[in-house]
Amino acid sequence: MNASEAAVRDRLTRALRERGDEIADRWVQLQRERAAIDIGEGELREEADSLIVLLGGALNNSEHGMESVVDAHHDLRDAVMELSLRRERSGANPTATSLAILALKDAVLEAVQRDNLDPREMFPAALMINRLLDEAAALSFSAYVERREEIIQRQSRQLLEMSTPVVHLWRQILAVPLIGTLDTARTQVVMENLLQSIQTHEARVAIIDITGVPTVDTAVAQHLMQTVNAVRLMGADCFISGVRPSIAQTIAQLGIDLSTILTRATLADALAAAVEMTGQESPTAGAPTNR
Amino acid sequence: MTDSRPMDVPIIRLGDVLVTGLINELDDKAATAFAEELTERIAAERAKGVLIDISRLEIIDSFVARTLTELSTMARLLGARVIVAGMRPPVAITLAELGLQLAGVETALNAEQGMVALGWRHAPRPPEGGNRRETLG
Numbered sequence: 001m002n003a004s005e006a007a008v009r010d011r012l013t014r015a016l017r018e019r020g021d022e023i024a025d026r027w028v029q030l031q032r033e034r035a036a037i038d039i040g041e042g043e044l045r046e047e048a049d050s051l052i053v054l055l056g057g058a059l060n061n062s063e064h065g066m067e068s069v070v071d072a073h074h075d076l077r078d079a080v081m082e083l084s085l086r087r088e089r090s091g092a093n094p095t096a097t098s099l100a101i102l103a104l105k106d107a108v109l110e111a112v113q114r115d116n117l118d119p120r121e122m123f124p125a126a127l128m129i130n131r132l133l134d135e136a137a138a139l140s141f142s143a144y145v146e147r148r149e150e151i152i153q154r155q156s157r158q159l160l161e162m163s164t165p166v167v168h169l170w171r172q173i174l175a176v177p178l179i180g181t182l183d184t185a186r187t188q189v190v191m192e193n194l195l196q197s198i199q200t201h202e203a204r205v206a207i208i209d210i211t212g213v214p215t216v217d218t219a220v221a222q223h224l225m226q227t228v229n230a231v232r233l234m235g236a237d238c239f240i241s242g243v244r245p246s247i248a249q250t251i252a253q254l255g256i257d258l259s260t261i262l263t264r265a266t267l268a269d270a271l272a273a274a275v276e277m278t279g280q281e282s283p284t285a286g287a288p289t290n291r
Numbered sequence: 292m293t294d295s296r297p298m299d300v301p302i303i304r305l306g307d308v309l310v311t312g313l314i315n316e317l318d319d320k321a322a323t324a325f326a327e328e329l330t331e332r333i334a335a336e337r338a339k340g341v342l343i344d345i346s347r348l349e350i351i352d353s354f355v356a357r358t359l360t361e362l363s364t365m366a367r368l369l370g371a372r373v374i375v376a377g378m379r380p381p382v383a384i385t386l387a388e389l390g391l392q393l394a395g396v397e398t399a400l401n402a403e404q405g406m407v408a409l410g411w412r413h414a415p416r417p418p419e420g421g422n423r424r425e426t427l428g
Contacts, residue, residue, distance in 0.1 A: 202400055229387040234378055
């Protein structure tokens, strides 16, 4: 850090400390003018006060260069993220939040100007404020995105858990009604649940019902084959039921080879076949049952 | 090569079925030794079936998978049927994802069902309730 930068930094720190109230007032005012923010004035003011104190503290600490002031000071970083999350909860969009943080530039610059600064010093000061608050605004944006990402992940996890029940349909027969498209992650969950249930129930036949699967393309077929193979490795047999006529057509047209897989049109057919299959092999199977 | 000690894996004969199990991961030498001993036993004891329990194996790599496939081919050539029993769910998932289907290898959920598939019957169960104790005692 060279001498003039240190001087500017020092100057800014002083302005933030001595004119903190002024800056906070102006910032709150600017935010209310520019960004439609649905937060009470008292709360905004409180937020502004603490952020300005933290900014001043971060600038005063000359250990870190200007490149990553916000990143290096955890309390400041946390304050910015907290601010962003609070706005997100109150329904502000990320643009409004960034604009609100960027408005602090104006407030600080105006305050510095009031100190009758030498114009030659004014430019580096403006640059420094720009860098500092740009970083803060970018951080607020990424905090917003992270939060949203987290929500999306939680929801897809819930969806995953919800959508793959394993039903104990009959003695030694399990069924998995699949709903929605099969991707790699879901296949994994379906396989895990199904194989685990096969082990606990000592099931001999598993039926995968794809009535609720809208389309079967090569990727979905690949995932189905994988599941069937895993079930076979466990020593159980696997039926696929709920193949609708349109799906049968697609499979044939795409040339997907499902010839090694037992398929049935409906779950009822598959159940009947599965019962027969287990009945044939069971030691009690004497005379064929009348049906 | 000096290690002429037999495998640590016991091979037990039950009627015309040989029962064995894999416990640790197999290395090259152990797999060869196991195959050798198993084939000799099949021939010597005229076994009609072989049950290999793998419920203790937590990892099956492509090498073990190939060994299992080869074992069942060898046994079939000697007139015995091999059933691999008790594969754990995570192992099955990994094999399926790797595309290793153990083609030609018969599987069973556990050793008991494997034995049933090889022609063994459940012993008639003692009826539940009152006279159960007598039967046990």
